[in-house]
Amino acid sequence: MTFTLDAAVAARGFDVSLSLAEGETVAVLGPNGAGKSTLLSIVAGLLRPDAGRAQVDGRILFELGPGLNAWTAPHRRGSALLAQEPLLFPHLTALENVAFGPRSAGAARAQARQTARHWLAEVDAADLAGRRPAELSGGQAQRVAVARALAADPELLLLDEPMAALDVHAAPLLRRLLKRVLAGRRAIIVTHDVLDAYMLADRVIVLEQGRITEDGPTRDVLQRPRSRFAAGLAGLNLVAGTVTGTGLRTAAGQEFAGRHEEPPVPGQSGVAAFPPSAVSVFLSEAHGSPRNSFPVTVTDLEPHGDQIRVRAGELSADVTPAASADLGLAPGVGVYFVVKAAAVSIYPA
Amino acid sequence: MTRHGYSGIPRWVLAIAAAAALFVLLPLAAMVARVNWPQFIPLLTSEASLTALGLSLRTAAASTVLCVLLGVPLALVLARGDFPGQRLLRSFVLLPLVLPPVVGGIALLYTFGRQGLLGRSLEVAGIQIAFSTTAVVLAQTFVALPFLVVSLEGALRSAGSRYEAVAATLGARPTTVLRRVTVPLVLPGLASGAVLSFARSLGEFGATLTFAGSLQGVTRTLPLEIYLQRETDADAAVALSLLLVAVAVIVVGLSYRGPAAAGRRAGSSAGSGQVRG
Amino acid sequence: MSRLRKAAALLLAGALAAGTAACAAPAGGGGTDKNLTVFAAASLKAPFTALAGEFEASHPGTRVVLSFAGSADLATQLSQGAPADVFASADLKNMAKVADAGLVSGTPRDFASNVLAIAVPPANPAGIESFADLAKPGVKVVVCAAQVPCGAAAKSVQGKTGVALKPVSEESSVTDVLGKVTSGEADAGLVYVTDVRAAGSKVRGIPFPEAAAAVNHYPIAALKTSRNQELSDAFISLVTGAGGRKVLADAGFGSP
Numbered sequence: 001m002t003f004t005l006d007a008a009v010a011a012r013g014f015d016v017s018l019s020l021a022e023g024e025t026v027a028v029l030g031p032n033g034a035g036k037s038t039l040l041s042i043v044a045g046l047l048r049p050d051a052g053r054a055q056v057d058g059r060i061l062f063e064l065g066p067g068l069n070a071w072t073a074p075h076r077r078g079s080a081l082l083a084q085e086p087l088l089f090p091h092l093t094a095l096e097n098v099a100f101g102p103r104s105a106g107a108a109r110a111q112a113r114q115t116a117r118h119w120l121a122e123v124d125a126a127d128l129a130g131r132r133p134a135e136l137s138g139g140q141a142q143r144v145a146v147a148r149a150l151a152a153d154p155e156l157l158l159l160d161e162p163m164a165a166l167d168v169h170a171a172p173l174l175r176r177l178l179k180r181v182l183a184g185r186r187a188i189i190v191t192h193d194v195l196d197a198y199m200l201a202d203r204v205i206v207l208e209q210g211r212i213t214e215d216g217p218t219r220d221v222l223q224r225p226r227s228r229f230a231a232g233l234a235g236l237n238l239v240a241g242t243v244t245g246t247g248l249r250t251a252a253g254q255e256f257a258g259r260h261e262e263p264p265v266p267g268q269s270g271v272a273a274f275p276p277s278a279v280s281v282f283l284s285e286a287h288g289s290p291r292n293s294f295p296v297t298v299t300d301l302e303p304h305g306d307q308i309r310v311r312a313g314e315l316s317a318d319v320t321p322a323a324s325a326d327l328g329l330a331p332g333v334g335v336y337f338v339v340k341a342a343a344v345s346i347y348p349a
Numbered sequence: 350m351t352r353h354g355y356s357g358i359p360r361w362v363l364a365i366a367a368a369a370a371l372f373v374l375l376p377l378a379a380m381v382a383r384v385n386w387p388q389f390i391p392l393l394t395s396e397a398s399l400t401a402l403g404l405s406l407r408t409a410a411a412s413t414v415l416c417v418l419l420g421v422p423l424a425l426v427l428a429r430g431d432f433p434g435q436r437l438l439r440s441f442v443l444l445p446l447v448l449p450p451v452v453g454g455i456a457l458l459y460t461f462g463r464q465g466l467l468g469r470s471l472e473v474a475g476i477q478i479a480f481s482t483t484a485v486v487l488a489q490t491f492v493a494l495p496f497l498v499v500s501l502e503g504a505l506r507s508a509g510s511r512y513e514a515v516a517a518t519l520g521a522r523p524t525t526v527l528r529r530v531t532v533p534l535v536l537p538g539l540a541s542g543a544v545l546s547f548a549r550s551l552g553e554f555g556a557t558l559t560f561a562g563s564l565q566g567v568t569r570t571l572p573l574e575i576y577l578q579r580e581t582d583a584d585a586a587v588a589l590s591l592l593l594v595a596v597a598v599i600v601v602g603l604s605y606r607g608p609a610a611a612g613r614r615a616g617s618s619a620g621s622g623q624v625r626g
Numbered sequence: 627m628s629r630l631r632k633a634a635a636l637l638l639a640g641a642l643a644a645g646t647a648a649c650a651a652p653a654g655g656g657g658t659d660k661n662l663t664v665f666a667a668a669s670l671k672a673p674f675t676a677l678a679g680e681f682e683a684s685h686p687g688t689r690v691v692l693s694f695a696g697s698a699d700l701a702t703q704l705s706q707g708a709p710a711d712v713f714a715s716a717d718l719k720n721m722a723k724v725a726d727a728g729l730v731s732g733t734p735r736d737f738a739s740n741v742l743a744i745a746v747p748p749a750n751p752a753g754i755e756s757f758a759d760l761a762k763p764g765v766k767v768v769v770c771a772a773q774v775p776c777g778a779a780a781k782s783v784q785g786k787t788g789v790a791l792k793p794v795s796e797e798s799s800v801t802d803v804l805g806k807v808t809s810g811e812a813d814a815g816l817v818y819v820t821d822v823r824a825a826g827s828k829v830r831g832i833p834f835p836e837a838a839a840a841v842n843h844y845p846i847a848a849l850k851t852s853r854n855q856e857l858s859d860a861f862i863s864l865v866t867g868a869g870g871r872k873v874l875a876d877a878g879f880g881s882p
Contacts, residue, residue, distance in 0.1 A: 044514075044518050045517070045518075046514050046517075046518075073517070073523075074514070074517035074518055075517045075518070075519075075520050075521055075522050075523070075525075075526075076520075077518070078520070079518055080518050080519055080520075081514070081515055081518040083511070083515065087511055087512055087515045089512060089516070089529075089530055089533070089534075090534070091533040091534065091536075092533075100516065100519055100521070100529070101519040101520055101521075103529075104516075104519055104520040104521035104522070104525055105520050148519065149519070152518075152519045152520050154518075158518070458809055458811065462809060462810070462811050463810055463811055464809065464810040464811075479766075479794075479811045480766065480794035480795050480811070480812075558797075558798075558802065559802075559805070561795075562768065562794060562795025562796075562797065562806065562811075563771065563795050563796055563797055563798060563802075564793065564794060564795050564796055565796070568795065569796075573798070576798050577771050577773050577774075577798050578773070579698070579702075580696070580698045580771075580773040580774050580798065581698065581773040582773075583702065
């Protein structure tokens with residue numbers, strides 16, 4: 001355990017205990033107002049908790065409570081913050097923005113610029129070096145912001161819904177970029193998108209009303225949710241496999257036709273995502289392109305709003321109670337799950 | 350106005366606005382009409398006038414520098430700080446804006462004068478402020494400081510502290526954040542505040558007269574020279590007044606370009622943080 | 627819309643009229659028979675206020691409206707058309723200015739004189755006893771600027787005595803000189819005897835014989851704009867007569 005945090009803020013009903021291993025990326029999920037941003041602010045040193053303790057690699061970030069008053073200022077914490085908005089300094093060029101961290105750490109101008117160029121190249125933004133933030137699109141600016149955060153060489157990277165302000169075209173690009181740069185890096189990413197958690201994080205924490213209600217490996221939490229919030233999120237069917245020209249092939253050889261969210265690179269690993277509401281349940285195989293039909297065995301039935309959620313291993317489908325009765329669904333029954341290709345999104349992973 | 354679309358201004362408002370503008374412009378025009386043009390240049394270039402103008406420019410420049418040095422920290426504390434008595438402090442700092450300058454002069458007298466609160470200790474230390482150019486600068490700074498503080502505090506508040514928070518997490522010390530992020534972000538506001546302070550210093554009369562005295566080349570600034578010339582030579586007073594008006598118009602013109610530029614800049618930076626479709 | 631505009635125009639006209647009336651009222655004595663407007667130098671405030679009371683008592687139904695300011699200001703106002711019945715100046719120069727503008731009816735008459743005196747703080751920290759003491763190094767002396775009458779007087783005294791002062795400030799008015807002395811900023815100031823008298827215990831006055839080199843004469847005259855020459859002449863008679871002399875002498879003024 002190289003990063004540990006215990007913090008309480010009475011006024012916000014916030015009380016969280018958290019730890020991160022070396023190189024571990026944790027996704028924080030939770031409803032609005034659950035305290036996700038509070039958590040990041042406390043770690044960054046922008047908000048002072050009433051009591052608690054945090055350390056990174058044995059270095060105390062804060063230790064507050066009766067008789068304790070240790071506090072490390074934000075600039076000495078080594079925890080770069082990437083917010084929803086890029087917040088690039090408007091009076092500096094992209095290059096100068098990225099060089100800001102190294103310069104602040106005491107690097108010479110030339111050295112800092114070299115570091116900045118390296119990180120701009122790393123986020124595919126080398127050609128934007130001379131531009132002012134006002135001359136960048138939202139996606140470009142956020143990429144530069146990622147480079148700026150990484151150039152500061154943070155011991156802990158804090159990301160606050162970095163994709164939330166981006167449009168549907170820019171988000172997948174940034175997500176893939178983050179997957180690359182977060183690999184093996186200690187980071188906390190606050191998100192409302194289960195896909196972010198699935199693709200970027202080793203571990204998921206669910207925060208509800210200032211308390212951690214779930215904490216575990218991403219797959220476990222999303223497949224066996226214990227909290228109501230995680231259960232809501234986990235509804236999305238996610239199937240891992242290899243990207244093909246038309247969709248995705250699972251390790252078991254199952255083909256999924258779907259909509260590529262990005263130009264496909266066949267052979268790359270990817271994930272197919274589709275909501276349970278898009279899945280129909282049949283007793284016999286119902287072929288016909290562009291549909292995906294695959295045999296499963298029902299493992300569980302549970303009410304989901306005014307529908308019945310039919311679980312079959314890692315996948316689920318929503319059907320009406322009447323349909324469920326007509327089909328005679330029960331655990332152990334073999335059925336076919338059918339989903340239109342148009343409802344399946346394929347992401348590179 | 351109509352070229353750019355609906356203005357929504359009732360016509361009777363326009364009529365009153367025109368009367369208001371006239372109310373300001375007419376006295377200026379009346380003064381221009383009274384200028385003794387054949388003698389204008391000789392009146393302006395008399396030794397007393399040039400000395401007063403030079404002194405005014407020098408003291409106003411010094412006061413502006415002092416206003417920036419003192420006002421930037423004060424505005425920062427008022428805009429970013431969070432402490433008991435903050436509102437009270439702001440009210441007191443802004444007081445010289447509404448105080449008659451003579452009252453300011455009397456207050457300064459009882460502070461820095463020979464018999465004053467600090468003046469006595471300063472006198473012991475061999476520093477004499479009364480009747481010196483330093484007194485002029487102090488009087489000008491006293492009345493001009495609120496202009497800088499108000500202008501800068503507004504700029505700081507509208508800029509917000511999010512950029513500063515990001516800069517801190519990137520490892521920048523508070524002083525570095527101030528130098529490389531905060532000040533550049535509010536530079537237009539700071540510039541217009543400094544220009545207004547300069548203008549106010551240039552026009553300062555009451556506090557100077559009460560506190561610093563009036564001696565050619567030492568404490569007699571342009572407004573004091575005008576006040577004195579008025580006693581004997583109305584033509585000289587009018588010529589100098591016109592000069593002061595010209596300087597003020599230039600200065601105010603500069604400062605009103607400032608906020609507009611600031612607005613453009615803030616708009617573009619806000620834009621970069623928004624969703625692009 | 628046109629009704630609104632009319633209303634706005636009326637409003638504006640009304641405001642302007644009210645403003646004009648308000649501005650005109652205090653100085654509007656020239657037009658009313660029973661009002662006597664007197665423009666007098668600021669240094670005459672105390673004796674003229676007393677004399678105005680006397681005049682009103684002996685002329686029932688008459689109101690004396692007094693306007694005090696620097697002589698130069700008053701002369702400027704008069705030449706700009708300010709309506710007044712009587713003008714009393716603190717120097718001959720400003721009276722001459724008004725006379726040259728053709729505003730004086732008859733000949734101005736001197737009614738009082740004034741000489742300079744040294745004013746020092748009650749404790750007299752610099753130990754000033756004579757005019758020559760003012761030139762001692764380190765003494766902070768404040769005088770009037772040469773452009774105003776008290777400054778001109780100070781200048782001619784210096785010229786006649788050969789004592790050159792190095793003032794730390796040359797103020798625009800006697801009041802400002804006195805203020806610097808009462809606040810203790812200055813060690814000494816050159817003002818009029820009457821100012822020292824009026825300041826009471828706040829300053830100590832030191833008369834000096836060299837002051838005789840520059841005697842300031844106060845002239846008074848009726849103005850052509852006056853609608854009531856008789857009343858104006860009556861007031862001037864009071865000022866220049868025995869009654870006036872006594873009140874002026876009490877205030878420190880010398881005989882004309």
